[in-house]
Amino acid sequence: MPPTALLLLANLGRPRRPAGARAARAEPALPDAEVASAQLADVLDGPITTADLDDLRRLHRAAFDAAEALAAGAAPDCGPINALAAASTARPELTVDQGVPRRRLVWVDPSPAAALARRLVDELDALEPARLRHCARPECDLLFYDTTRSRTRRWHAEDPCGWRARQQAHRM
Structure with missing residues (x-):
């Protein structure tokens, strides 16, 4: 199972060039509560308030740093994620x-940041660090989790990076 929350947070704010776009564009990461709710809709239930933004931004930075460390083969700093997850409690x-x-176990999360931090702890525990990689296309900086059996995936997505890389190689 890919680390969905980790990848979403680690790639949030990075420039992307969607298929058909002439230039890469970067959307600011968690600029306000409304945009943050949309950006994190795949990993969080319910809306985000302005009061949640500071903790979510700290968590975004911690997830970004952890993913970069793992992709580089280094050990991540677990402190910031653990500090945000510490507010979550469980009862049998x-x-x-x-x-x-x-x-x-029934979990009680006092904030969206605590719920997401707890999810990151679970995802980081289950992932194989060698499968977390940067896209091989130099113009793309997105991270992905290689779920192929052979561990040979090179691009974060076939469209646009895979076909653009092959198209560029063909032209040379």
């Missing part, structure tokens, strides 16, 4: 599944 709850009692 007993449920019955097909007649068998099961324990599950």
Whole structure:
């Protein structure tokens, strides 16, 4: 399973050149609550308030730094992510599944940043660092997680980077 939240936060604010665009454009990372809600909609439920932005920006920076360190083969600084995740608490709850009692943890997150930091802890624990890479196309700086069995994926996406790199090689 790819580290969705880590990649989203690490790539947030980086220049992108969508298919058909003449130049790369960078969208500011978490500029206000409305835009932040849209930017983080894939990894957070519910809207973000202005009061949440400072912690989310700190988490964005920590995720960016952690992803860059892992992509470079270094150990990430876990302190900032742990500090934001520390506000989350869990309580055990007993449920019955097909007649068998099961324990599950119910998480309580006081803020969107705490929920996202907790998710990052889980994702960073489960990922294989060697699969986290930068796109091989020099004009692109996006990170991706290689999920191929052979670990040979080179571009963050086939469209536009894969076909642009092959097109450029063909022209030479």
